[in-house]
Each structure stands twice: as C-alpha cells, then as structure tokens.
Amino acid sequence: MTKFTLEQAADVLAIKQTIYEWGDELDMDSGLTMRERGCLTEDVRYFVGGEWREGLPAVEAFYRGRADAQLSNPGKLITMRHIISSLRVSFDDADHARIGFLLVFFAALNDLDKYCDPLAVADVKMEARRGADGEWRISLFDSGQIFKRG
Numbered sequence: 001m002t003k004f005t006l007e008q009a010a011d012v013l014a015i016k017q018t019i020y021e022w023g024d025e026l027d028m029d030s031g032l033t034m035r036e037r038g039c040l041t042e043d044v045r046y047f048v049g050g051e052w053r054e055g056l057p058a059v060e061a062f063y064r065g066r067a068d069a070q071l072s073n074p075g076k077l078i079t080m081r082h083i084i085s086s087l088r089v090s091f092d093d094a095d096h097a098r099i100g101f102l103l104v105f106f107a108a109l110n111d112l113d114k115y116c117d118p119l120a121v122a123d124v125k126m127e128a129r130r131g132a133d134g135e136w137r138i139s140l141f142d143s144g145q146i147f148k149r150g
Contacts, residue, residue, distance in 0.1 A: 002090065011136065012089045015097055015128050018136045023082040030070075030077050031063030041129055041139045048141070074109060081106040095130040103143060121147040 004012060022039040025031060034040055035056060046053040049066070053059045070077050083104040090098050103124045108116040127140035 002088075008091060011091070011097070011130075015089055015099060015136045016087060018128065018138060019084060019087065019099065019101070019126065022138060023084055027081050030067050030080070031059075032067055034060055034063065038135065039138055041131070041137045044137075044139055044141070046141045047143065076109065078107050078109055097128045097136070099126040099128060100124065101126075117149055118147070119149050120145045 018039055021037055025034060025037045025039060029037075040046070040056050040059060042056050043054075044056055044059060046059045046062075048059070048062055053062055067077060083106070085102045085104070087099065087101040092098065101124050103120075103122045104118050105120045105122065106116050107119045108114075122143040122145045124143040125140070126138055126142075128136045129139045130136050
C-alpha cells in the first residue's frame with residue numbers, strides 16, 4: 001500500500017478534483033471550454049480520436065471539430081457521461097504525479113429516456129503537473145479501450 005505524507009494526501013485530493021473537473025467539462029460542455037476550466041497544461045500531450053494531440057490548442061481544435069461535425073449531422077451534440085473509478089496516484093516528485101483509473105464511457109444522441117449501454121471501458125493513464133500558481137493540471141492523457149460496444 002502506498003503511504004502519503006499529509007501534503008501528498010492534500011495533493012491527491014487536488015489532483016482528483018482536477019480530473020473530475022476534466023470529466024465534467026467533457027460531459028457538460030463537450031470539451032469546448034477546456035481552456036476556461038483550466039484542467040490542462042498548455043503543453044499537454046493528449047490521445048483522442050485515435051491520434052496524439054500536442055498542446056492545448058490542438059486539443060481545443062479536436063473538440064471544436066467534433067462538435068461542429070455533430071451539429072451539422074444530426075444537428076445536435078451527443079450526450080456523454082464519463083464515470084471515473086479506481087483512481088490511483090503516485091508522485092515522481094513534489095510537482096509531478098502519475099494517475100491511473102478506469103473510465104466507463106456512455107454516449108447517446110440525446111435520447112435520454114431510453115437505456116444506454118456503456119460505449120467503452122478504458123484503462124486511463126494521466127500525468128499531472130503543479131504549475132507556478134500552485135494548481136495541478138493534466139499534462140498527459142492516454143487511454144486504451146479494454147471493452148467496446150459493437
């Protein structure tokens with residue numbers, strides 16, 4: 001079992017909050033306000049849509065492009081929910097952490113009165129870095145789907 005100092009325990013809570021904010025951003029705003037939420041570093045490395053995105057502007061462009069495509073056909077954004085569980089944090093040093101968790105992902109075309117199976121279950125790897133302002137931000141996002149809806 002990993003033992004943390006009191007400072008590290010506080011950092012784990014701050015990192016968890018950052019990750020929950022990231023998930024909430026995806027669920028509530030479709031990734032369109034990542035910069036405003038402040039969850040990602042400017043130089044984030046981010047694997048999404050089957051390829052690596054380097055830097056916050058590239059991540060923003062991905063989510064804007066996806067939203068534009070959804071709005072043009074079928075004309076509405078999909079409803080998503082990211083369920084984060086089994087979160088584990090380890091520290092490389094006082095300002096760098098590695099995070100792992102399971103992500104259960106649901107998505108549907110706003111047909112919210114019907115049942116929706118999970119779209120995927122993924123093993124997620126993240127890294128986080130404490131900025132000069134003392135805030136923790138995600139500096140790396142990578143995931144591999146272990147189960148996927150057919």
